[in-house]
Amino acid sequence: MTKIVAKTGNEAMAEAMRQINPDVVAAYPITPATEIVQIFSSFVSNGEVDTLFVPTESEHSAISACVGAAAAGARVMTGTSSQGLALMHEVLFIAGGLRLPIVICEVNRALSSPINIHCDHSDTMASRDAGWIQIFSEDPQEAYDQTILAMKLSEQLFVPSMVTTDGFIISHAMQRVEIFDDNEVQEYLGEPKRPYNLLDVDNPITVGPLALQDYFMEIKVQQANFIKESRSKIKEILNDFNKKMKRDYSVVEKYMMDDAEFCFVALGSTAGTLRYTVDRLRKEGEKVGLLKVRFYRPFFEEDIVESLKNIKGCAIFDRSDMFAGTGGHLFNDVKSALYNSSSRPFLKDYVYGLGGRDIDVEDIESVYRDIKEFTENNGKGETVKYITVRE
């Protein structure tokens, strides 16, 4: 039995955490993710969960405590954003390397400088190489569902996960959310199982040793191979989630792509505006579709290439810039995925929405006109365009 409620992204994530009832939550507040741990700590205070809440003195210590607790066999979660995720950066790689199932509820917010509290994807993108699963959410419903899914993925695959929402746009916007029964969530997740446990004093292990030239590479190649293979496992787990929890999620989501000649590719909340714009353009007879990338890490290269095989011109929406003179992260990943494909669309990057800059339907319609023109000109001219910027 599901229940329909009105929740913000932060409330939806906190609700998922309540239902997961982790053993340990270690966290530090940061705008716009503060509410997640704030709401969760009230669940702790009121005895609605029996989680041990560790209110650390920094995000670095929060993720460090999560690593310790996860190695000790506990089910562990935290929440953060922006500078907080950046402060965790060092330990994110350690969690990935130690293959510890930790879930972060991450609210996307611009990295300083200048300091800004609003949404872009620079924080999550900066941690894309840490060996974590990264899932983007379009709305509070996805934020809620994917938080539960992420716990399952991490515990099945021994890869930590971050589920992201867009700061304020999702984190603070209230929408209709279907909530599972508490016991449905518990049944779905089951008991956490670990092959090793630091607290098993009868079978002592050494965690996090020093591996030098003679072993380091084998260990990292194992990690790389596992991540590569995890893509098919993620699809299996996602299908199982859809079946058990009555959802219809895929690793990349296609909308009106069957006969599309042009398409938009995006992550997170902007997919909603893009879908609406696709509908409008379709009414005018334009053959346009949308590809929403749900999983950014691991990167589902084959699915993306397959989705784009009949597309003539493709507009990538990047809410982050790599500061390499080559545009945003999604653009660069899609571009490299397409390199060995026999059918490559013309590709152009539209960097938008940095620091929470709004994007509306008219902006997207002008992107559509631009990508059409770019395609007609056989991809001549600049391949990266910063949109909605003051002249």
Add this chain to the structure above:
Amino acid sequence: MANIKELASKGNFFSPGHRACAGCGGTIILRLLSAAAGENTVFVGATGCMEVVSTIYPYTSWKVPFMHNAFENSAATASGVESAYRALKKRGKINKDINIIAFGGDGGTYDIGLQSLSGAMERGHKLLYVCYDNGAYMNTGIQRSSATPFGASTTTSPAGKEIKGKMQHRKDLTEIMIAHNIPYVAQASIFYWNDFVEKVKKALNVDGPSFIDVLSPCPLGWGSEPSASVELSELAVSTHFWNVFECENGKYKINVKPKKEKPLEEFLFKQQRFKHLKNNPELVEELRRYLNEKYQNLLKKEECSNR
């Protein structure tokens, strides 16, 4: 009080074959610490000499569970282990009583890990933090730390023509820990091994956080003979360079009051890091003044807190 044979026969949880230098104080500290704590103990070590020498994959010196996360976060990591322990115990998934001990060198404790340590102590986790304090960043090649004593030459405070080594006194971390109002804080020296062992047992028995700072001779960083490490651990105490004391629930006790105080020079000039001070007696005087003041203050604190 156990004798050292009894202690050794109880089990060796930090086994030989590690890669530490001859005369390393850190490994003696870990050997005593793990023997005192016993088999139901989980260790969390900061990046540093002791982690590096003890866990070169695929080998480990640890016969009890050991975890290394990063440099500045062994206290935070241990606080996570301790929280998991309490959570799993509450849910009936663990029945045993387990000690949780975090450790780090003075770099990982006084400097880069101070915030993480302070946070873990303030939150009241039931864990013991032990600092093996050799007074510099020895693992990276003897750079100054805030625990480096006044006048000592290190690779980032070298004794030169103008500047004669480190020109600041040590940070008093033990007092900072006492200011956290935690139940048990102590300083120890491996020469007084039985005192250290008793302190570990006391620390593990308190219901809350505890901290022990142990002087850790480092032949490489101090420029001392490997065979002199234990002797230096005695001289440090009898010259008041290092005070062996504890503060239990706010009450100070100086555990070793040297019957015969020795001149500071006896401690200093067995070490190359202080040799340039032979030509700078005024710097030795400044160090002596500072150390005497510390000891006098400690005597006053002992008197006041037990009144």
